[in-house]
Amino acid sequence: MTDALLEIAGIRVGYPVSGGDTRVVVDELSLSLGAGHIGCLLGASGCGKTTVLRAVAGFEPVLEGSIDVKGRRVAAPGLTLPPEQRKVGMMFQDYALFPHLDAATNVAFGLRALSRDARRARVEEMLMLVGLADRGGAYPHELSGGQQQRVALARALAPDPALLLLDEPFSNLDTDTRQHLAAELRDLLKASGATVLMVTHDQAEAFTMADQIGVMDGGRILQWDSAEALYRRPLDRFVAGFIGRGTLVPAAALGLARGGEVLLRPHALRPDPDGAVRAELVALAFRGPGHVASLRLSGGTVVEVDLEDVSGMSGLVAGAPVRLRLADDGMVAFD
Numbered sequence: 001m002t003d004a005l006l007e008i009a010g011i012r013v014g015y016p017v018s019g020g021d022t023r024v025v026v027d028e029l030s031l032s033l034g035a036g037h038i039g040c041l042l043g044a045s046g047c048g049k050t051t052v053l054r055a056v057a058g059f060e061p062v063l064e065g066s067i068d069v070k071g072r073r074v075a076a077p078g079l080t081l082p083p084e085q086r087k088v089g090m091m092f093q094d095y096a097l098f099p100h101l102d103a104a105t106n107v108a109f110g111l112r113a114l115s116r117d118a119r120r121a122r123v124e125e126m127l128m129l130v131g132l133a134d135r136g137g138a139y140p141h142e143l144s145g146g147q148q149q150r151v152a153l154a155r156a157l158a159p160d161p162a163l164l165l166l167d168e169p170f171s172n173l174d175t176d177t178r179q180h181l182a183a184e185l186r187d188l189l190k191a192s193g194a195t196v197l198m199v200t201h202d203q204a205e206a207f208t209m210a211d212q213i214g215v216m217d218g219g220r221i222l223q224w225d226s227a228e229a230l231y232r233r234p235l236d237r238f239v240a241g242f243i244g245r246g247t248l249v250p251a252a253a254l255g256l257a258r259g260g261e262v263l264l265r266p267h268a269l270r271p272d273p274d275g276a277v278r279a280e281l282v283a284l285a286f287r288g289p290g291h292v293a294s295l296r297l298s299g300g301t302v303v304e305v306d307l308e309d310v311s312g313m314s315g316l317v318a319g320a321p322v323r324l325r326l327a328d329d330g331m332v333a334f335d
């Protein structure tokens with residue numbers, strides 16, 4: 001037993017297919033989330049993220065393993081506590097607000113067990129939390145996408161769930177709004193003290209929102225860590241390639257006395273006339289705020305290098321030889 005608020009231990013989840021078989025889409029998946037933390041499952045479409053949320057919410061049984069919420073077992077083989085008994089709230093992709101009910105009534109939806117006065121007070125508190133205290137009488141169609149999302153969040157938080165699940169919370173919004181709202185939503189969630197498990201395929205969103213991120217592939221979590229640890233210390237090649245910009249390069253191409261490969265981040269190589277690494281310029285482009293050089297290393301691998309200062313490279317044309325040195329950080333080795 002741990003004191004994690006959410007403990008998922010080795011779950012396997014699948015869907016029935018014809019012939020009575022089961023197609024396993026989540027396998028041996030474990031994670032542990034502390035109270036007040038925001039965890040995020042990050043991965044490409046179809047890797048099983050939503051299925052994990054559905055298993056935690058109580059919509060899918062687990063074939064193996066277990067799920068504990070606040071120290072209480074809610075799922076194991078043969079045990080599937082119904083969603084309404086799990087103290088788990090869910091905010092859906094499309095917000096699922098009732099269009100014919102105003103914001104306040106939407107927020108009050110899960111509070112029928114409370115007295116009228118207690119309900120009114122809780123709705124006010126929640127609308128205040130999401131910055132919509134004066135819009136309780138507005139109908140969903142009178143609110144912007146971001147405001148609708150905040151009403152949906154207030155509704156999900158109102159019954160005080162032990163755990164809140166968010167499925168692709170920004171999928172309906174344009175890119176600029178997403179980035180801005182991700183920061184705003186994180187602040188709101190932190191202010192509410194909620195423990196959150198969310199899923200997204202968008203790395204920037206995961207980085208902005210989450211305390212811990214699980215990179216998923218093929219129904220498994222490959223690494224469960226902070227954004228910075230995923231970037232600086234990826235544990236395997238898939239995570240290295242998936243998170244951030246970078247290229248896996250044979251160590252030999254960098255003149256290193258080791259075998260295997262090295263993950264080069266865009267800051268790992270610096271131009272230096274005395275540097276030991278030899279490369280050939282493929283292209284130099286202004287990307288704002290700095291330049292990006294594409295360089296071909298010996299052996300042929302092309303890497304991107306971010307340059308803040310290109311004075312030493314002015315006048316260089318494609319094909320020109322360039323010497324570089326390896327920076328102390330920004331490198332991770334794989335055997």
Ligand SMILES: Nc1ncnc2c1ncn2[C@@H]1O[C@H](COP(=O)(O)OP(=O)(O)OP(=O)(O)O)[C@@H](O)[C@H]1O
Pocket residue numbers: 015016025043044045046047048049050051052201
């Ligand atoms: N109800 C279902 N019945 C059968 N197969 C399903 C069902 N729901 C999902 N799947 C399959 O399970 C796999 C994982 O789906 P899941 O929705 O969990 O992935 P995801 O990572 O959330 O993807 P997306 O971001 O596209 O929603 C997919 O191959 C999907 O086709």
